[in-house]
Amino acid sequence: MANNGLTGSASRAMAARVCARILRDGITAEKAINEIDSSDSRDQGLIRAFVFGTLRWYHRLQWQLDQLLSRPLDQREVELAALMRLGLFQLQWMRIPDHAAVSATVAAADLLGKARTRGLVNAVLRRFLREAEEFQRALQDSPEALYSHPLWLLEMVRDDWMDNWQEIVTANNEHPPMWLRVNLSRVTRREYMLHLNEAGISASTVPGVGPGALLLEAPQPAGSLPGFKEGLVSIQDGAAQFAAGFLGIEPGHRVLDACAAPGGKTAQILETCVGLGQLLALDRDQYRLQSLAENLDRLELQGTLRHADATRPSDWWDGEPFQRILIDAPCSAVGVIRRHPDIKILRRANDMEEIVLEQAKLLRTLWPLLSVGGRLLYATCTVLKNENHYQIERFLRETPDAHAIRQKFERQIMPGEANMDGFYYASIEKKH
Ligand SMILES: C[S@@+](CC[C@H](N)C(=O)[O-])C[C@H]1O[C@@H](n2cnc3c(N)ncnc32)[C@H](O)[C@@H]1O
Missing domain, CATH: 1.10.940.10 (NusB-like)
Structure with missing residues (x-):
């Protein structure tokens, strides 16, 4: 140095x-x-x-x-x-x-x-x-100095997680580890681990985390990962690698990835879901959509990309229902503060209401596009309940044909849990 x-x-x-x-x-x-x-x-x-x-x-x-x-x-x-x-x-x-x-x-x-x-x-x-x-x-x-968070955010986390708010904010101040997602359409995880071994890079699998996930012992520049340029691997936190599994995509399914850029989950779906019918990936941010396109090119994957606002289906929907919808919603990102500490400075308390309304709008407008018997997966990278559990509770209350089919329909991952970022998933199905 x-x-x-x-x-x-x-x-x-x-x-x-x-x-x-x-x-x-x-x-x-x-x-x-x-x-x-x-x-x-x-x-x-x-x-x-x-x-x-x-x-x-x-x-x-x-x-x-x-x-x-x-x-x-x-x-x-x-x-x-x-x-x-x-x-x-x-x-x-x-x-x-x-x-x-x-x-x-x-x-x-x-x-x-x-x-x-x-x-x-x-x-x-x-x-x-x-x-x-x-x-x-x-x-x-x-407390603001001790935990190095703005007071309003400490209060929000404490109100939601009375028993473990200190653990959450302490984890937010840790250095994040580096996770990889092996491109399973090109190489098995075992084969890729051999490539890492040859390059002198130590990595391990973590039970229960996505089938292509690897946790590196020490962060590495992307360029030094074997086969990175050739698309054998991507950088993606373990918590983000549950999406394809929770969606449960079957051959022939038409899938909507409504908030797709820069495409970590889009790519995971394309890498792992064999026989997928069609994947439509939307994002309203042209610049981010461009990086999605570059990522798919690098990984040699193909999906249909559209620069569009997901809350305005009349602009982009052809009227054919989707069997699966992923809403990886814009959120406060409180679960990924350890990766992006600037969130603690850039985010303001009064952004929260607008974020929650936008998430509710995405759920409300995309629900009618889901086929009967289909599944919608709602995801965020936050731990705040108003964006997660309460958001979904409100949606289920207001939507008669939406139901949480399984008892464990939601999963909240805490920052630092099994070395992962904070993440939330809820799977909702449309009643017959
Ligand atoms: C959490 S990020 C998505 C991350 C992505 N799914 C991944 O795994 O790499 C949320 C994305 O939603 C996009 N977005 C927010 N509101 C949107 C809307 N109404 N329509 C389409 N995209 C939207 C943002 O531009 C942002 O790229």
Whole structure:
């Protein structure tokens, strides 16, 4: 890792700029990082670690910063504040000697055009080092800082999961493992494990998780996975790999994947469901639909793709019912915070009502397109009950021909459970 000299401070200045862009413009961390123009992969890796780390611990770092500053920074100083949080992050979570972290962070202030604040950055970081123990003790008084989540979200998770909300939010702050989905239309899981073995990559199967799922011992760049470019494998969390199994697709079935992009579940269905009649994959986001198309090309799979709003079937439906419908609904994504810590910053409490209404609209408008005896699988990557259990309860109450045929028609996977992301599935069938 580059952690000193010019490269060290340049990486920190770049990371502070990226964090500021996320906070100021509300774009995702992935998008902001992809905008960086750096050909050096070591720099990229370090900047990524800085950005994701400071986002993961944002609420704690900001709480510390508020106390370390004798008066608040001007609101326009978004980059400077981001740099100070980054400095505090390094002192607590990165294996960089304190003096090197402080001096590279102070030097980064110059690169941000803030040379006059060098003394302030230095003083804040050094005071934190002196008072680290007091800060640690005081954490207990601030749940927002202790769990590094916004208060509104802590309250929502606590209201839904009285007994284990702390486990959920703690798991949200962990580093996520890497899962693979073997393309079973091209290679068996056993064969692919041999390829991994030859490449010196350790992986294991996890009982009960999808037939193509493998959990890697350590994350790897996609490009170093054997046969990745050739489409033998994809990256997909274990929790997302239940979809094809829960759908129970039979030969000849017509399947609708209503919220399909970037196509992890679309591809899994095409890889595993032999004799499938037709798969129509919709997404209303053209850019994401393009990545779905690229993913299917790489995997040598074929489906029918449409850029369309699923809640407006008159624009795209030919009137033929579907035997299976998958609604992998847009959601708060509280189950995947460990992968996307920016969710804790970008998501707002007042987004929730709109998200829940959109999910209900998808269920309501797509239900009539399901054939009698057909099955609809509703999925989200959240743990909030208003989007999951209560959403489905309301739908079942209002829809006379919808029923949960089996006793265990729903499954809530908690973040961290068997190393998986948080996910929810409910299978609903249409009565004869
Ligand atoms: C959770 S993501 C889907 C992930 C995908 N199924 C996978 O496994 O890779 C939700 C997707 O729904 C799309 N979406 C949201 N509302 C939609 C609508 N009304 N019609 C079609 N697509 C929609 C979003 O653009 C987003 O790509």
